[in-house]
Amino acid sequence: MSAKENLGDYYADTAYTPTKRQHWEEANPERDTIIGSRLSWSRRTQDNGTNEEYGYNNIAISQNWEDQRVEKSLEGDDIFKGMKVCYDHQSIMPPNYTSMAKYLHITMAFSIGFFCLFLFVLCLIIFGALLFWVLGSEDFSYFYEMSRDGFYYLIPLILPCLMLWKGGRYIERKYPEVFFGMRKGPLWQANRKTGLFTIYEPKNAWEKRLEAPFWEYDAFLQSSPDTQGSATYSLILYHPFQQVRQKLDAQFPPTKMPGELVAAWQFLQRYMDVSQPLPDVPGLEIHRHKDPATAAADERKGRNPSYWRDMDEASVKKIQEEKYRKNIRLR
Known part of the structure; x- marks a missing residue:
């Protein structure tokens, strides 16, 4: 039974579950590729994320964004239009700096x-x-x-x-x-509720270059030399049939540690997968009760709704360091 069938009509028919990706891969064994290391899709993604996702400051930043959203009565795409960023239970739209x-x-x-x-x-x-x-x-x-x-x-x-x-x-x-100059429109949007990943035209605010189900994209790690000649990695989503690619640098910055971007890819899969709860990271905690799959899972587990907010900075930092040590070993 699908997450949609379990949880009513909250999620769209295009909402992502690992089964949909599995069927898509089976139907499209031969597809276009690009230079770089293609990352695998997990059938059931671990609750993981990059070092930055576990930052203690994300608690205050997320609360500040939520306070602004409530004050301005913003919903959906209007959140980005009013605040130039969106990071909640429904979608991720990172800042688009000038x-x-x-x-x-x-x-x-x-x-x-x-x-x-x-x-x-x-x-x-x-x-x-x-x-x-x-x-x-x-x-x-x-x-x-x-x-x-x-x-x-x-x-x-x-x-x-x-x-x-x-x-x-x-x-x-x-x-x-x-x-902190930001453009009027986003670079891209990952929408958990609809299961769509949207790439926008960089020079025309809100004009969609491509909107397709999340499971139709392949993820790649691409490397390029920095000023000292060392390899720096970026995470890229690529649609093999539309031949459109999008760097995810705005949310997951380039790094010399490829394992950090493998963790970023796991985080994004977990975020979009409505058969599982949202990633358990500090910045998303205040939104967990709004997502049906997450609220149901948290109730079953008896999760403390203020798990991260009840911690002191040192305790969060310890977890962050443990995650980072694990991430740098990922391949």
Whole structure:
């Protein structure tokens, strides 16, 4: 008996269950593919998620979004139109940042990283020279010259990084509409209630490029080199017959740990699967009672409705670290 038959008319006929994917795979053994590692579909997905999904701050962020939704009386797609994000029991629509916002975020991230790196090298040079002087291996002139050269070569690198870092913080504080600039329409939507995964046109707000049942997509891990030549992985959904692909970076950021994105794929399958409860992560807890399959499962298990909210930050952090250690071993 299907989840729809069990739970009335809440879910659409297109709502996802693993059986539908299994039948689709059997009917389409030969299908188009793209470069990358194709990820498998689980018949019954484990309750898993990325490191970020288990962040303690997600409790407050989710509650803030819910308070805004209630205050503005938003439902369905109007949630994204009014708040530029949706993350609840019905759908996931991540923020769609403007190019300027993305540039500012990337620039500030690199400036912080290089500032710390150059400052560490400078401190290492000064400390090393000081150690040689104190131990008597070199005289004071050696310490002076090494320190002078360190400042001469590294301060011109440290100061611009510091200026970019603090400049980004200033823009974030004074001009949040620029720093957190978002487009009017979403990039994509994963809708648990309907079972549809929708890809939108990037340049035309809310114009659908493709809307298809979730089980018709294949998931891939694709790698690309970063600035240092190391492999960075992204999670991609690809429709093999429409030949349309969508990166999921906005919700599941690129990472050097492929296991984290395997966990992201498991999380997304679990989120869409109406034969199972929602993933048990902090950010979705306040929505669990609104989803019939989840509410029924929680009642059977006697789950504490405030399981995550009753924890202190250290306890949530411990669970988050345990999940992460498990995720990095996933393949």
